[in-house]
């Protein structure tokens with residue numbers, strides 16, 4: 001049965017949660033008194049639809065149903081997860097929790113997006129405080145995986161582990177914080193950087209643009225893949241962290257930091273920062289900036305995915321969890337179902353030609369797995385090499401479109417395998433790929449007969465597919481007119 005999440009407060013963060021749950025196949029029910037909430041969530045969802053599916057190399061679940069409600073108690077009906085993302089005001093949050101306690105089921109988990117309040121402050125005076133904990137996400141929630149999970153002693157081990165399970169299921173990386181503190185861990189770190197940056201602008205040392213450049217051309221890139229401590233371990237050279245600490249430890253006592261001294265938050269400082277920020281980025285709207293941010297994040301995370309590292313390794317685990325579509329050999333087999341990510345596009349604004357071969361190669365790999373030519377078999381010394389490929393480009397494919405490849409086996413006999421891949425968006429045929437492959441011995445690098453079990457499965461599929469009409473375009477070559 002489709003699971004349901006309720007979103008209380010559908011602004012920047014609530015909208016991001018709604019998009020993540022929906023795109024991971026959950027039904028989402030929203031409560032937000034803002035008459036513009038539906039439009040605003042629609043815009044966040046549009047951004048999420050063009051970016052999140054591009055992180056997945058397998059078929060994502062069918063999108064859930066989105067509904068808006070006028071009443072908080074009605075909103076949470078049937079929800080196994082409630083995510084509160086109302087403005088950061090303690091008395092408002094506490095009022096919302098009071099109302100939620102009257103309405104939610106006893107098994108429902110209630111997570112708060114609060115950036116700074118401790119979970120015990122939210123649980124105060126509640127009849128069932130054990131259901132409430134902090135689940136602090138990062139903007140954009142539909143792309144950034146990390147969630148700080150901050151429990152108190154009132155939360156049972158069972159609630160905490162169920163919360164982590166659900167967050168993992170929707171593609172997130174829950175990190176449980178051992179002890180509640182104001183602003184958890186991430187916002188403490190961000191606050192330190194923010195404070196120093198305000199000083200640097202206020203003291204006229206650097207502009208907002210120069211500070212951003214120092215980050216994005218430098219340590220920001222490092223942080224995305226190794227964080228702080230692993231990066232510094234490497235910076236210690238062969239002697240590692242100990243040497244790094246010995247060398248840079250003493251500078252903590254030098255005047256490198258303004259420490260806890262905060263710049264005066266005057267109108268002049270606000271105008272200075274806002275003016276510099278306008279000069280830096282005012283040529284783009286916030287929605288344009290959001291899309292640029294999302295496209296960059298997808299491209300970076302896909303880079304990490306290819307390296308199976310950090311956030312990319314998490315995406316690979318998520319792909320494994322989502323699994324492959326069911327195999328039915330009676331007709332063409334779905335060998336790829338994915339969405340077009342931003343790094344598959346070219347200067348013409350559509351899917352670039354090399355990615356068609358990439359997609360068809362992945363379909364061939366999947367077909368090989370289906371006949372039993374998987375990693376274990378390949379390790380025994382047998383595999384297939386592609387001998388010939390012919391790709392036809394029939395219609396355009398654009399960013400975020402969900403594509404699938406259907407594979408028909410035209411011949412599977414002895415060493416030879418002849419595959420015909422058809423790529424679709426819905427019922428629209430986008431491209432075809434015709435491939436001849438030969439089974440080889442990885443020792444001699446020469447053609448060799450496959451193992452009997454592979455050949456039997458291949459023949460079974462080829463015979464089933466022979467009952468299908470031949471696809472249009474089989475055997476086509478480039479015609480010179």
Ligand SMILES: NC(=O)C1=CN([C@@H]2O[C@H](COP(=O)(O)OP(=O)(O)OC[C@H]3O[C@@H](n4cnc5c(N)ncnc54)[C@H](O)[C@@H]3O)[C@@H](O)[C@H]2O)C=CC1
Nearest residue numbers: 009010011012013014032034085086087088113114115139
């Ligand atoms: N904006 C950010 O970068 C991040 C914010 N957060 C946290 O997320 C929470 C929400 O922040 P944003 O989304 O940025 O704020 P926002 O102002 O964009 O959205 C808040 C939404 O709550 C709605 N709302 C107000 N009273 C409500 C009520 N009684 N019931 C239901 N909805 C109500 C408002 O109409 C608005 O749409 C805060 O606790 C914040 O600390 C967490 C991570 C990042």
Ligand SMILES: C[N+](C)(C)CC(=O)CC(=O)[O-]
Nearest residue numbers: 114115137138139187190
């Ligand atoms: C500025 N902020 C404190 C609301 C930021 C966060 O809580 C997390 C984020 O997304 O940077």
